[in-house]
Amino acid sequence: MQNLIEPDKRVDELAHAVIGAAIEVHRHLGPGFLENIYEEALCIELEAIPFERQKEISVLYKGRPIGKHRVDLLVGQSLMVELKAIEALAEIHTAQVISYLKATGLTLGLLINFNVSILKNGIQRVAYTNNNAGSWRSLRLGG
Secondary structure, three states: OOOOOOOOHHHHHHHHHHHHHHHHHHHHHOOOOOHHHHHHHHHHHOOOOOEEEEEEEEEEEOOEEEEEEEEEEEEOOOEEEEEEOOOOOOHHHHHHHHHHHHHHOOOEEEEEEOOOOOHHHHEEEEEEOOOOOOOEEEEEOOO
16 A cells, blocks of 8 residues: 655645635525625635635646646645535546646646535535655545
8 A cells, every 4th residue: 555645734724724724605595606706705705815716827747838728726836726616526536636736736726616505515625645656545524
């Protein structure tokens, strides 16, 4: 069994802050809106934390830049947050977060789906270790 490296304490604290802010947004808005509504509200909740919205990242192929992509939120320059407002999260959404983590060199991402009755059921924490095996681990908070 491989040893997976957990993100550092600072990144974990940012994740907890973002989850708390997302819960507050969901408490006020509930499910049913488009993703951009939740993104706007979450940005209001995160005003005290440094973050970049729709952060452009370079995509490399074998060390060569081949294009640009945007991630929903980059918090504290160390936590990637991908927002959704869909019926259910699928494996492809986790794979998307892993690809973003690889592209940015970050170790932790949150995948948050606001289109659920209880938000903890829509939050997935994705940790990625950039080692030879490209290890990753995903944990859905709501089980």
